[in-house]
Amino acid sequence: MGKDGAGMAKGKRAAGMAENRAKLIRAARAAFATQGYAAASMDELTASVGLTRGALYHSFEDKKGLLWAVVEQIDGEMAERLRAIREQAPTLWQGLLAEGCAYIEMALDPEIQRIMLLDGPAVLGDPSKWPGENACLDITMRTIRSLIEAGVVKPVDVEAAGRLLNGAALSAALWVAAADDPKEVLNKAVDAFRQLASGLLRQPV
Amino acid sequence: MGKDGAGMAKGKRAAGMAENRAKLIRAARAAFATQGYAAASMDELTASVGLTRGALYHSFEDKKGLLWAVVEQIDGEMAERLRAIREQAPTLWQGLLAEGCAYIEMALDPEIQRIMLLDGPAVLGDPSKWPGENACLDITMRTIRSLIEAGVVKPVDVEAAGRLLNGAALSAALWVAAADDPKEVLNKAVDAFRQLASGLLRQPV
DNA sequence: TCGTTCATATACGGTGCGTATGTGAGTTGT
């Protein structure tokens, strides 16, 4: 009874399924980002990639399950970008600031904004309990912990500081996204973010 | 032809309508807070106050219109509470901190959390463009402006600082609300909020 | 070759929204 042993044998069919799964996720990212979760029709979505709702409900629990998959994917991508940015920064402190700014800029992407910041929390609940365990928050917290150990930052509660910083960046992003002149507002937002973050410093720069 | 001139004459009927409108809003606050906007059925909601959907669509544009009314009402109440808290504080700076803490605590209320922080932004879009012109943000900004004029706070962009502070408080609130031990987490959140806010000070305390 | 499994399509029921239409109470004009 070739349950899972075959591997390559059933690989072709399995690959076909994974392929369609990926196609559905890609379509969902586009549909959720442009129309919003509630307004996105699963009929249209599946048809747009040449399938029907049957395929959807075979690969995912339900509409919410598809959103979970999308959120998980985007979360991973964001975390990867943040990690790269932090490692590029010359100092840990500049890394923290750069993370915050990058977060703000990322949230200008309609996909991230709509799915991760608006519909995601409303439909799936508190982001801190999401599948990837909120990779973005983890990264911020890791940076803050290092900064405390290095004596640069006051011994604050790491999770609290990380969450509030992320929250500040988030609302900044929503503000920038809705602005008439994003460039200018982005500068203001980044400035304010640095001011607030400097409150964590042991001694002012 | 008495179009609107009568006033008191049609007052009785108009009052009846306003009464039902208020009943619907009250029911909506409860339903939206407990079930969420999407899951709240307008049939059940109207029936719960002895009406039908006919009354709803006579008083409001649509389901979203009802949410607008609810949001407007809650926004006003929050603003009123914040105003009272700020006026009670001995100094402006303490007022700003107290506002932030009060905001966090208010967001523990499921009604505020679910409607104003989760479903509201997802369904109605960016809170900064809401009807009451975002009374809470206005209050924070007013306080910051006074603090800058008093020389206590650095000359930062008022709107930027206000938005980021609100955002920090918001995410703090969501964190506290989802915590197993709200009391303890609330303390951590408030601490972190003060640390961040102190970044705005011209000179450290 | 035949049966089994798996990925997907098709068919169905239920729910909920928005709208078009009906209705009775109250108001206006004469």
Place this chain on the structure above:
DNA sequence: ACAACTCACATACGCACCGTATATGAACGA
């Protein structure tokens, strides 16, 4: 005081959408 009208609400309808139950057809194993 009676007829015409308005208004607040109920009723009835169509439509879209989700989730599930069932059917199908291709690949794989024996």
